[in-house]
Every structure is written in structure tokens, then in C-alpha cells.
Amino acid sequence: MTYQINHFINGQSYSDLNRTQNIYNPATGKIIGTVAMAEEQTVNKAVTSAKNAFPKWSAMPSTRRVRILFELRSLIEKNMNELASLISQEHGKTINDALGSIQRGIDALEFVCGIPFLVKGSYAENVATDVDSYTIRQPLGVCVGITPFNFPAMIPLWMFPMALACGNTFILKPSEKDPSCSIRLVELAKEAGLPDGVLNVIQGDKEAVDVLLRHPDVKAISFVGSTPIAEYIYQTGVSHGKRVQAFGGAKNHCIIMPDADLDQAVDALIGAAYGSAGERCMAISVAVAVGDDVADALIKKLKPKVENLKIGSGTLPETEMGPLITQQHLERVKSYVDLGIKEGAELIVDGRHFKCSENKEGFYLGGCLFDKVTSDMKIYQDEIFGPVLVMVRVPNFEAALALINEHEYGNGTSIFTHDGYTARTFASKVQVGMIGINVPIPVPVAYQTFGGWKRSLFGDIHMHSTDGMQFFTRIKTITQRWPKYMKTEAEFEIPTIK
Numbered sequence: 001m002t003y004q005i006n007h008f009i010n011g012q013s014y015s016d017l018n019r020t021q022n023i024y025n026p027a028t029g030k031i032i033g034t035v036a037m038a039e040e041q042t043v044n045k046a047v048t049s050a051k052n053a054f055p056k057w058s059a060m061p062s063t064r065r066v067r068i069l070f071e072l073r074s075l076i077e078k079n080m081n082e083l084a085s086l087i088s089q090e091h092g093k094t095i096n097d098a099l100g101s102i103q104r105g106i107d108a109l110e111f112v113c114g115i116p117f118l119v120k121g122s123y124a125e126n127v128a129t130d131v132d133s134y135t136i137r138q139p140l141g142v143c144v145g146i147t148p149f150n151f152p153a154m155i156p157l158w159m160f161p162m163a164l165a166c167g168n169t170f171i172l173k174p175s176e177k178d179p180s181c182s183i184r185l186v187e188l189a190k191e192a193g194l195p196d197g198v199l200n201v202i203q204g205d206k207e208a209v210d211v212l213l214r215h216p217d218v219k220a221i222s223f224v225g226s227t228p229i230a231e232y233i234y235q236t237g238v239s240h241g242k243r244v245q246a247f248g249g250a251k252n253h254c255i256i257m258p259d260a261d262l263d264q265a266v267d268a269l270i271g272a273a274y275g276s277a278g279e280r281c282m283a284i285s286v287a288v289a290v291g292d293d294v295a296d297a298l299i300k301k302l303k304p305k306v307e308n309l310k311i312g313s314g315t316l317p318e319t320e321m322g323p324l325i326t327q328q329h330l331e332r333v334k335s336y337v338d339l340g341i342k343e344g345a346e347l348i349v350d351g352r353h354f355k356c357s358e359n360k361e362g363f364y365l366g367g368c369l370f371d372k373v374t375s376d377m378k379i380y381q382d383e384i385f386g387p388v389l390v391m392v393r394v395p396n397f398e399a400a401l402a403l404i405n406e407h408e409y410g411n412g413t414s415i416f417t418h419d420g421y422t423a424r425t426f427a428s429k430v431q432v433g434m435i436g437i438n439v440p441i442p443v444p445v446a447y448q449t450f451g452g453w454k455r456s457l458f459g460d461i462h463m464h465s466t467d468g469m470q471f472f473t474r475i476k477t478i479t480q481r482w483p484k485y486m487k488t489e490a491e492f493e494i495p496t497i498k
């Protein structure tokens with residue numbers, strides 16, 4: 001039996017079934033449902049719903065708003081297992097990985113529950129005689145979140161709770177590949193007491209996104225996805241007068257210095273390169289070995305571990321790595337492995353012929369490992385977004401640092417070393433937004449800022465923490481005078497302090 005996923009507008013499920021798309025279970029390769037794909041009139045309906053809900057929601061004291069979000073937090077926690085199953089079924093990642101990602105979303109929800117303190121403005125008394133000046137932060141209006149397939153709960157939860165806590169109303173456009181989780185989240189938000197129209201979900205693709213990008217009532221867009229789409233969203237949104245932050249793709253390097261604990265580095269590489277089948281923006285996809293001795297030792301330790309990865313359905317407890325998201329993506333990743341061989345890299349582990357014994361039609365790829373990759377190769381330059389780790393050999397730390405700084409992406413990076421000076425120099429000089437030192441995937445916590453540099457982020461304001469609050473509010477400065485006896489004269493000069 002297959003199911004149907006609809007939109008959620010003004011507190012209700014809404015379907016327009018002119019266009020639909022199949023939803024697959026990547027573990028079995030079977031169609032398990034269909035998703036409605038919004039057309040212009042449905043998107044307009046959602047924007048109107050969010051616009052109508054804005055005056056009342058934005059006028060509600062922030063403490064009351066966050067009480068609803070706090071209740072949502074409890075409901076998500078109660079329903080975590082169900083949400084994790086939905087994620088694993090449509091995305092393919094393991095249940096434990098899905099649970100972890102929901103927890104990171106809950107962390108963001110917990111952070112925004114303190115928003116009444118964060119949105120406070122500042123007050124300066126007597127900036128001139130009897131004149132005070134203060135600032136306030138106000139919501140923007142209707143905000144939009146467009147999210148990728150790889151974190152169907154976590155990334156929406158990074159966006160909409162912050163936007164709502166700040167007093168905005170919201171339209172979420174999740175990935176059409178795994179849309180069910182978004183609907184469970186809005187249902188739980190309604191159960192938590194969120195008024196109708198405050199949070200809406202539009203299912204769909206470019207057709208829906210293009211309407212949102214141009215709609216005059218949409219004030220801000222937060223996007224996470226691949227770099228070409230991020231760039232398009234940023235340019236189109238900004239040219240239509242919207243505030244936009246667009247998080248893009250990545251090619252995250254990990255430097256392994258000769259003084260590093262190699263076993264620790266190998267465990268980190270295995271988890272960060274092959275966890276979630278490499279479909280993470282913080283996955284490590286390039287190991288940068290400093291010196292041939294380090295490279296040879298790493299390859300020797302990595303090879304058996306990659307060959308023996310436990311690959312299968314994400315719902316099985318023993319599985320370490322699930323399938324890729326679609327057959328099309330599987331073919332794309334495989335074609336990069338073919339290309340790597342043609343480019344002259346040495347394929348140490350070839351996962352192209354892996355077949356899952358229980359699910360022969362699932363979108364599985366075995367772990368792949370390349371050695372002797374150079375910076376002119378496409379397998380080094382492009383984001384592959386699959387379980388393919390490439391090793392680049394460099395002679396020293398300076399060459400490793402230069403390699404990372406010359407790459408077009410700058411999302412995350414790590415170094416494994418025991419030398420404090422090297423680690424400190426790395427953190428200071430590397431042109432990347434999020435850094436790990438003896439830590440593989442540096443996804444910062446909810447009260448630190450999240451965001452890449454270079455072509456991994458279009459826009460100036462990061463996600464999370466105070467940056468998130470700044471993105472979803474705008475500031476106003478008020479200067480006031482309340483003298484007992486008001487005697488004024490026209491002044492033709494710029495006002496100065498008297």
C-alpha cells in the first residue's frame with residue numbers, strides 16, 4: 001500500500017494533484033508513496049495564509065510564542081522514534097543516525113526558547129539633553145525555508161523555530177525526495193498549539209520555489225542545498241528584494257599530520273566519509289596525508305575497514321551505512337568512480353559492484369577509496385556526495401593548507417595532530433567556516449554559528465545562535481525626547497550633542 005503526501009496550509013492538509021512525484025524507499029528501490037507538487041496557485045494560497053496569520057502572531061508576547069515551541073520540543077521528543085523511522089524509510093540513513101539528527105534539531109528548538117532575552121534591544125539614556133535612544137528588533141513577515149533531502153528534520157528545525165520565535169510566519173518547502181517528515185513536524189506544531197497559518201508546508205520542486213522567489217509578500221529566504229541552486233536562489237531572491245542566506249555544497253578536507261594518532265584519525269575518517277553514505281554537507285571527502293609514510297599507513301588501515309563496512313537497510317540495527325537517495329544519484333556517484341580511474345587515481349577499494357543480499361533493487365554502493373588523487377582531477381574538485389573518500393598526498397603542512405585554501409568550497413575542515421602550534425596556525429589561516437581539531441565533523445552546537453565560506457554560502461548571515469536571530473529580525477533605532485516644556489526652534493545643521 002502506498003501513501004500520499006500533501007501540502008499543509010492554514011492548519012490543514014491540502015492537495016492539488018495536477019502534478020505528483022513518486023517517493024521511493026532507497027533501501028528496497030520500491031515506490032512507497034507519491035508527493036503533491038505545488039503549482040503557482042497553491043504557493044499563493046500558502047503565502048496568503050502566512051500573511052494573514054502574521055499580525056496576530058507577531059503581536060503575541062515572545063514568551064507566549066516560545067511556550068508553544070517548548071511544547072513542540074516535548075512532542076518531537078515523544079515522537080522521535082516515529083520520526084526517525086520516517087526519515088530512514090525515505091532517506092535510507094540508519095535509525096541511530098536519524099535519531100541523532102532529530103536531537104540536533106531539538107537542540108536548536110531549545111536554543112530558540114530563550115529568544116525573549118536575545119531579541120531585547122539596547123537602551124541609551126540621555127544621549128543628548130533629555131534625549132534617549134533605543135533599539136528594538138522586529139520580525140520581517142512571511143519567511144521561507146527551502147531544505148535539502150539529507151536532513152529532513154534537522155535542517156527545517158534549524159530554520160522555522162527561530163523564524164517563528166522571532167514573530168515571523170513561515171513556509172517550509174522541503175525536499176520532494178523525503179517529504180513525510182515535514183508533515184509530521186507541522187502536525188506536531190499544531191498539536192502544540194501553533195495557530196493556523198503560522199507554519200505552512202508546500203511540497204514541490206523548482207516550479208514552487210520560483211513562485212516563492214518572486215512573490216512580493218515573501219520577505220526572507222533561508223536555503224540549504226547544492227551550490228548551483230544556492231547561487232540561483234541567492235541571486236534571484238536578492239534581485240526581488242528579499243533577504244537571502246543560501247547554504248551550498250562542500251568538499252571537506254581532513255589533514256593528517258605525521259604526529260597524529262593514526263588509529264583515531266582512521267576511525268574519524270571512516271565515520272565522517274561513509275556515515276550516512278557520505279550524503280552530509282559535513283562529510284569528510286578528502287583525506288590530506290602529510291608525507292608518504294602517513295599516506296601508506298593510512299591506506300593500510302583504511303582499506304580493510306572500508307571493505308568490511310556493514311551495508312544494508314538503515315532500519316537494521318547492525319547497519320553502518322545505508323543506500324544512496326535515488327537510483328539517479330547512485331549512477332552519478334558511480335560515474336565519478338569511473339572518472340577517477342580514467343583520471344589516473346588509484347582505486348584502492350571499489351564499491352561499484354556491491355549488491356545487498358536482502359534488497360537487490362536498493363540504491364546501494366559499497367564504500368570506495370582512492371589514493372594518489374591530485375588537485376587537477378574532477379574527483380578532487382567536485383562534490384560527489386557519496387561514500388567515496390579520496391586521498392591526496394602532500395609533502396608538508398603548508399602544502400596541505402594551500403590545497404584547502406585554493407578549493408572553491410569552504411564549509412568544514414579538520415586536522416589531526418598533537419602539535420598545538422600547527423593546530424592553532426591551521427585554525428587561524430584556513431579559509432573555511434567550520435573547523436575541527438582532532439574532531440572529524442565539526443557541526444557546531446545550536447548556540448554557536450553554523451555556516452561555510454567561499455562557494456559554500458551565499459549571503460552574509462550564518463545559521464544558529466544570534467546569527468539566526470539577526471537573519472529573521474530587523475533592527476529599528478528610536479530617538480525620543482519628552483521635555484516638560486517643549487520649546488523648539490528650527491535647526492538647519494545636523495543635530496549634535498548639546
Ligand code: NAD
Nearest residue numbers: 147148149174175205206209225226229247248249250281
Ligand atoms: P538540491 O540543491 O538538489 O535541492 C535543495 C532544495 O532545492 C530542494 O528543496 C529542491 O527541491 C530545491 N531545488 C532543486 N533544484 C531546484 C531548482 N532548479 N530551482 C529551485 N529549487 C530547486 O540539494 P539536495 O540534493 O537536496 O541536497 C544535497 C546538497 O545539499 C549537497 O550539495 C549538500 O552539500 C548540500 N547541503 C549543504 C548544507 C550546508 O549547510 N551547507 C547542509 C546540507 C546539505
